[in-house]
Amino acid sequence: MVNASQVEAVSSSSAIPQVKPYEYVLEVVNARKEFPGVVALDNVSLKVRPGTVHALMGENGAGKSTLMKIIAGIYHPDAGEIRLRGEAVHLATPLAAQEAGIAMIHQELLLMNSMTVAENIWIRREPRNAFGLVNHAQMHQMTTELFDRLNITLDPDAEVSELSVANRQMVEIAKAVSFNSDVLIMDEPTSAITEKEVAHLFEIIRGLRERGIGIVYITHKMNELFEIADEFSVFRDGHYIATHLSSEVTRDDIIQMMVGREITQMFPKEEVEIGDVVLSVKNLTLEGVFHDVSFDVRAGEILGFAGLVGSGRSNVAETLFGVTPATSGTIEINGKKASIQTSHDAIKLGMAFLTEDRKETGCFLPLDIQENAQMAVIHDDFVKYGFVQEAKLEKVCLEISQKLRVKTPNMHECIENLSGGNQQKVLIGRWLLTNPKILILDEPTRGIDVGAKAEIHSLITQLAHNGVAVIMISSEMPEVLGMSDRVLVMHEGHCTGILDRADADQVKVMDLAAQ
Amino acid sequence: MTTRTATAPNATLAAPSKKRLPQEISILLVLFGIAAFFEVLGWFLVGQSFLGNMSRLQIIILQVSVIGIIAVGVTQVIITGGIDLSSGSVVAMSGMVAATFAQDANWPKIIHPALVDLPWFIPLAVGLAVGAAAGFVNGWLITKTKIPPFIATLGMMVSARGVARWYTDGSPVSGFTESFAMLGNGMGRWAPVVIFLVVAVVFHVVMRYTRFGKFTYAIGANPQAARVSGINIETHLIKVYMIAGLLAGLAAMVAIARIKTAQAGMGLMYELDAIAAAVIGGVSLSGGRGRITGTVIGALILGVMLSGFTFLRVDAYYQDIIKGAIIVVAVVVDMHRQNKRSKKT
Numbered sequence: 001m002v003n004a005s006q007v008e009a010v011s012s013s014s015a016i017p018q019v020k021p022y023e024y025v026l027e028v029v030n031a032r033k034e035f036p037g038v039v040a041l042d043n044v045s046l047k048v049r050p051g052t053v054h055a056l057m058g059e060n061g062a063g064k065s066t067l068m069k070i071i072a073g074i075y076h077p078d079a080g081e082i083r084l085r086g087e088a089v090h091l092a093t094p095l096a097a098q099e100a101g102i103a104m105i106h107q108e109l110l111l112m113n114s115m116t117v118a119e120n121i122w123i124r125r126e127p128r129n130a131f132g133l134v135n136h137a138q139m140h141q142m143t144t145e146l147f148d149r150l151n152i153t154l155d156p157d158a159e160v161s162e163l164s165v166a167n168r169q170m171v172e173i174a175k176a177v178s179f180n181s182d183v184l185i186m187d188e189p190t191s192a193i194t195e196k197e198v199a200h201l202f203e204i205i206r207g208l209r210e211r212g213i214g215i216v217y218i219t220h221k222m223n224e225l226f227e228i229a230d231e232f233s234v235f236r237d238g239h240y241i242a243t244h245l246s247s248e249v250t251r252d253d254i255i256q257m258m259v260g261r262e263i264t265q266m267f268p269k270e271e272v273e274i275g276d277v278v279l280s281v282k283n284l285t286l287e288g289v290f291h292d293v294s295f296d297v298r299a300g301e302i303l304g305f306a307g308l309v310g311s312g313r314s315n316v317a318e319t320l321f322g323v324t325p326a327t328s329g330t331i332e333i334n335g336k337k338a339s340i341q342t343s344h345d346a347i348k349l350g351m352a353f354l355t356e357d358r359k360e361t362g363c364f365l366p367l368d369i370q371e372n373a374q375m376a377v378i379h380d381d382f383v384k385y386g387f388v389q390e391a392k393l394e395k396v397c398l399e400i401s402q403k404l405r406v407k408t409p410n411m412h413e414c415i416e417n418l419s420g421g422n423q424q425k426v427l428i429g430r431w432l433l434t435n436p437k438i439l440i441l442d443e444p445t446r447g448i449d450v451g452a453k454a455e456i457h458s459l460i461t462q463l464a465h466n467g468v469a470v471i472m473i474s475s476e477m478p479e480v481l482g483m484s485d486r487v488l489v490m491h492e493g494h495c496t497g498i499l500d501r502a503d504a505d506q507v508k509v510m511d512l513a514a515q
Numbered sequence: 516m517t518t519r520t521a522t523a524p525n526a527t528l529a530a531p532s533k534k535r536l537p538q539e540i541s542i543l544l545v546l547f548g549i550a551a552f553f554e555v556l557g558w559f560l561v562g563q564s565f566l567g568n569m570s571r572l573q574i575i576i577l578q579v580s581v582i583g584i585i586a587v588g589v590t591q592v593i594i595t596g597g598i599d600l601s602s603g604s605v606v607a608m609s610g611m612v613a614a615t616f617a618q619d620a621n622w623p624k625i626i627h628p629a630l631v632d633l634p635w636f637i638p639l640a641v642g643l644a645v646g647a648a649a650g651f652v653n654g655w656l657i658t659k660t661k662i663p664p665f666i667a668t669l670g671m672m673v674s675a676r677g678v679a680r681w682y683t684d685g686s687p688v689s690g691f692t693e694s695f696a697m698l699g700n701g702m703g704r705w706a707p708v709v710i711f712l713v714v715a716v717v718f719h720v721v722m723r724y725t726r727f728g729k730f731t732y733a734i735g736a737n738p739q740a741a742r743v744s745g746i747n748i749e750t751h752l753i754k755v756y757m758i759a760g761l762l763a764g765l766a767a768m769v770a771i772a773r774i775k776t777a778q779a780g781m782g783l784m785y786e787l788d789a790i791a792a793a794v795i796g797g798v799s800l801s802g803g804r805g806r807i808t809g810t811v812i813g814a815l816i817l818g819v820m821l822s823g824f825t826f827l828r829v830d831a832y833y834q835d836i837i838k839g840a841i842i843v844v845a846v847v848v849d850m851h852r853q854n855k856r857s858k859k860t
Binding site: 321323342343344346347353355360361362363364365366367371374375376378379383386387388390430 | 732
């Protein structure tokens with residue numbers, strides 16, 4: 001299997017004159033991972049050569065993160081094999097992966113903020129003195145040596161909480177190197193650091209590459225790929241698509257590979273009469289998060305919001321709904337300027353907002369279905385002298401949940417006991433009870449089964465038919481393209497374009513989303 | 516158009532909910548069990564009936580009333596996901612301040628004697644106002660400075676006790692007017708029990724049937740979802756902490772009227788008894804779950820245990836040890852229930 005001449009090539013180019021009897025430092029072979037309701041990875045393979053930077057590319061939900069977590073021992077594959085330095089390994093825990101020589105630098109850094117740089121690096125491996133106590137002088141020395149080798153200039157005794165994100169990343173990298181790792185996984189390391197810091201980071205990555213470390217580099221940014229990666233693999237919808245040398249492809253090729261699916265799923269899209277502008281947003285800005293976002297939505301129209309995770313789509317929705325009030329810009333509803341400082345303001349103006357994360361910001365898990373459904377409507381309606389009109393509410397909640405086909409024995413079942421799709425329907429019901437004129441849906445079908453998905457799609461169409469102005473945020477490209485009349489694309493806090501349904505296709509959207 | 520409305524293979528069908536006993540029933544059974552335990556041991560060890568003694572039962576329920584009134588307020592705070600450690604000190608502070616407005620002109624040792632022989636409702640109003648003010652400060656600190664409720668109310672616990680001592684330089688206040696003393700001794704000495712029951716019923720109704728109650732549960736169940744649902748979390752929390760303070764003030768009035776004296780050391784550790792009553796009654800410390808009825812039964816359990824151990828002549832030190840153990844067990848049971856729930860989803 002292993003080509004002898006390639007082994008030769010690798011070992012001779014390596015700085016260490018040691019024959020490595022393997023071509024790939026890390027191999028993932030036919031890995032499969034299922035979560036309840038979705039196949040996150042289906043027969044995925046990945047081969048990383050020592051001394052290279054191997055980029056993982058793919059849209060949201062392509063399976064990159066799942067694959068990474070399998071390599072780092074956080075998830076266990078349902079099928080398939082991981083080979084490290086040519087030998088099959090079983091990585092039971094993240095610790096086992098670390099000891100086997102795989103280090104991972106998470107997007108949200110996992111350092112202990114109140115401890116020093118040196119303490120963070122040598123935790124559990126602290127040098128001891130004769131009394132069994134930590135030898136700080138030696139630890140300082142070891143850290144300085146490590147930093148010298150990596151060309152990092154940081155004070156080993158600084159507290160991590162005082163460091164910038166970029167410097168914390170350096171600490172994580174140094175820690176990974178201190179384990180003598182052969183594989184280093186980096187998850188979007190440049191997402192939160194400045195350009196200058198990126199340059200320094202790349203320098204360090206190149207240094208690691210020369211030391212023969214195989215680096216798995218996850219990114220959404222095309223230009224980084226060409227700058228730093230030797231090879232790249234593309235994933236789509238949990239499938240492995242292709243691996244290429246980055247020198248032999250163009251940006252357009254990669255976009256084609258990332259989005260090149262055929263849209264087989266049909267959407268119940270109906271041509272409805274588009275009415276007047278209901279919501280008009282001009283130069284909406286939340287300082288430091290998104291800037292100068294402007295768009296109109298008309299009655300009966302579905303405006304899709306596309307963009308990669310973290311591009312600011314959900315932040316715009318939260319600002320529109322008063323969760324995080326805007327720092328500048330105007331919002332007009334039916335031609336009248338609206339001041340939205342709280343969600344209650346937004347509700348009074350006829351808006352409704354299905355949030356992105358059912359568990360975190362949607363459900364009241366300890367409460368029953370009716371209590372979950374009624375919470376947005378009992379501000380002004382269905383309340384007499386402060387008393388909630390339970391009987392009346394039970395009737396309307398029952399009606400709406402029958403209309404949405406929520407599977408439940410009764411309205412007093414705890415929402416925790418429902419499936420994801422049914423929970424989502426109850427939350428949609430919560431907002432339909434308020435009779436919204438403007439409905440904002442953030443990932444309305446995430447993590448729910450196919451049947452419930454189709455039902456929610458027809459419901460959205462029906463609402464548009466009834467003249468509701470709909471904003472639909474989705475990470476699923478087919479859903480955005482299939483349901484929207486127009487598609488607004490965001491990239492790093494800016495609106496990079498609004499496409500008409502006729503013009504919008506996967507390549508154009510991805511082109512605007514990944515600059 | 517493909518017809519894919521059929522449910523996916525792994526779609527969970529709505530499983531009919533298992534008919535479980537309401538939690539209150541199981542707590543009530545625990546109460547009966549404990550009472551029966553003392554009854555049996557009573558015949559063996561002391562040679563008399565534990566329950567068949569009307570005056571003992573009256574003492575139990577009278578003692579429970581003061582803690583119970585506080586616990587009704589603390590329960591609401593815990594349901595929002597918070598905690599109130601200041602209740603005991605607030606009892607002392609509002610008790611001391613109100614007591615100086617409740618003195619009889621003929622009493623030889625009048626403290627702050629400017630206002631004497633006032634009608635009963637004036638000291639009552641003063642006590643409630645002091646309690647509510649302390650609650651307002653708690654709520655304001657928690658919502659405006661975003662410090663954890665534990666710290667805010669811990670600060671109030673220390674400061675309010677200080678106010679109680681400073682207010683009379685540590686001297687107790689006695690010599691209340693007849694009409695004020697009725698708050699603790701009226702209705703054939705049942706007044707505290709009646710007040711407790713009224714408070715419990717009122718807030719049971721508030722928590723179950725009003726918008727205010729629904730919002731309280733919503734905030735404890737998921738504050739972010741509550742905010743998106745248009746609930747003004749800050750003002751609501753301030754109101755809840757004010758109610759807790761107000762009820763601590765009311766408990767103080769009942770307590771000083773019953774024993775006819777107020778002193779700065781009163782109400783010591785009441786906050787812990789109140790929290791214990793709520794926790795034993797099934798109120799979840801993680802918020803969003805629990806009922807006033809549970810707390811009432813929880814308070815009764817504490818009262819029966821206290822009386823039972825005294826009846827069996829168990830040393831007071833052992834009583835505290837056992838009480839501490841029971842609180843821990845109640846929380847462990849709560850955590851266990853939570854875990855079982857989260858595993859299901």
